[in-house]
Amino acid sequence: MRDIIPRxxxxxxxxxxxxEYTYIIRSDLGCYMQISDLHKGSDLTVFKLHPSCQNGDHYLADxxxxxxxxxxxxxxxxxDLSSxxxxxxxxxxxxxxxxxxxLGIxxxxxxxxKGRGIFRITSGLGSVSTDVKQNLKPESSNGLYYWGLSDCCCFLKPVSKWEVEYCKGADLEKDDSLLVYSVHPDVVNFLPGGLSITQGPAFGRWENIKSIQMNCxxxxxxxxxxxxxxxxxxEKMTQIMHNWKICPSSLIQSGDLAGLIAKxxxxxxxxxxxxxxxxEKQSWNEATEVExxxxxxxxxxxxxYVWQYRLGFRDEPVLFCRDLIIGDEPNPPSEAKPLLELSKSSTD
Structure with a gap:
């Protein structure tokens, strides 16, 4: 399947x-992306995320x-989220x-x-100086992420046959005022789950790398x-970053970031x-031939038959695991992932 992980x-x-900018916060990567236009994929710059600014429950800006x-x-x-x-x-x-x-508007x-079907507008998060309650319309309630601009709010829609889109509107109470825009693939690559959209769903499978026959x-x-x-x-993974700039002060290497996104x-x-x-226990160095x-x-x-486990996207291998399995069956081992630990992802 292919989808973006909800917030x-x-x-x-x-x-x-x-x-001036929209920001995608990725505490799991230790960085964030600054974007001037989600639809055009303009001015994509990656900055480090300061440790004190990581792992928040919510992020918003004014x-x-x-x-x-x-x-x-x-x-x-x-x-400044970097410092x-x-x-x-x-x-x-x-x-x-x-x-x-x-969100800030x-x-x-x-x-x-969402559970109560309402949204509240206030002039301050720490004190109630202005508090207005309004009903949240159905079309505006299915967003995966929400953010505000100077005069309207936006939300990311669930993935559909039109891939990744976001809605923009002045009023969450009125569905008929929403405008819909596609999200540029270079931006989708930075979203959690985005590689499944641009590169295809991940796969893991055993590949036969050697057959040994005793003829005696x-x-x-x-x-x-x-x-x-x-x-x-x-080389394959860094292609997803061809339109990204990485802030020099972030000390992030493009190859390391691409590998972390794949991981x-x-x-x-x-x-x-x-x-x-x-x-985590596999080698994330650049692939080399070893004997x-x-x-x-x-x-x-x-x-x-000598089998090696490989992971990749769509039909192209990306990660070549170091361990091997040797058996006398011509079919791949029945164990799906015996050499890898099950992920304790929060999406389970």
Whole structure:
């Protein structure tokens, strides 16, 4: 399957917007992307995410250059997500706690309570100076992520036959005022689950890399070296970043980030285009050919098969696992992922 992970199923991931840019926050990658136009894929720049700004429950921004990170019953306000500049921590007003989405529009904040079918508009998160309750219309209630602009709100739609789209409208109460735009593939690549849309769903399978036949009528020893590829296809994965700029001060290497994005995608459940495996113990260095010496005892006329587990997207391998399985069956091993730990992804 292919889909984008909703905000409520992955901690520390969100979308917010300020006066000039939209931001995709990825705490799981330790960075965030700044975008001037989601539809055109313009000015895509990746910055590091300061540790104090990571793993928030919600992220939002205002038009005055402030970011807000909500954690539990308090929020942190900063002017720079990379440096945690001008940090101030305040209590979140009890009336605005447990919201499902938070966004800033012009001088106001909007808190969406999907379960109650309403949203509330306030001039402050820490105190109720203005509080207006309005009903949330059905079409506006199915967003995966919500963010505000100076004069309207936006939300990311679930993936459809038209791929990834977002809605833009001045009023969450009126469905007929919504405009729909596609999200550029270069932006989709940075969204959680996005690789399943642009590269295809992840797969994991055993590949036969060597067959060994004992042609003698007696038991014998087969001793030889085999060549296998170990690591990940760095060239393939860095192609997803061809239109991204990485801020020099972030100390992020493009190859490392591409590998981390693939690693996260493999860890996701099948519902979001992943393989539900943890590949932390595999080699994430650039793939190279390595030799391994095998010594095997073969019976007369016996044939053995050497299998290597590979993960990739659509039909192209990306990660070549180091371990091998050797057996006498011509079909791939029945164990789906015996060499990999099941992922403890929050999407399970």
């Amino acid at each position: 409520n199923k992955t901690k520390g991931v969100d979308i917010c917007a300020g006066k 038009m005055d250059g402030h970011f807000y990170i909500i954690k539990g019953e308090s929020y942190r306000r900063v002017t 945690d500049a001008d940090a101030v921590v305040e209590e979140l007003d009890p009336d605005f706690r447990d919201g499902e989405h938070y 012009n001088k106001f904040f909007v808190v969406i309570f 009528d007696t038991t014998g020893t087969w001793r030889n070296k085999i060549t296998k590829k170990v690591g990940y296809n760095k 996260v995608q493999f860890s996701l459940s099948v519902e979001y285009g992943g393989s539900h495996v943890n590949t 391994e010496e095998l010594t095997l005892e073969l019976k007369p006329k016996q044939c053995l």
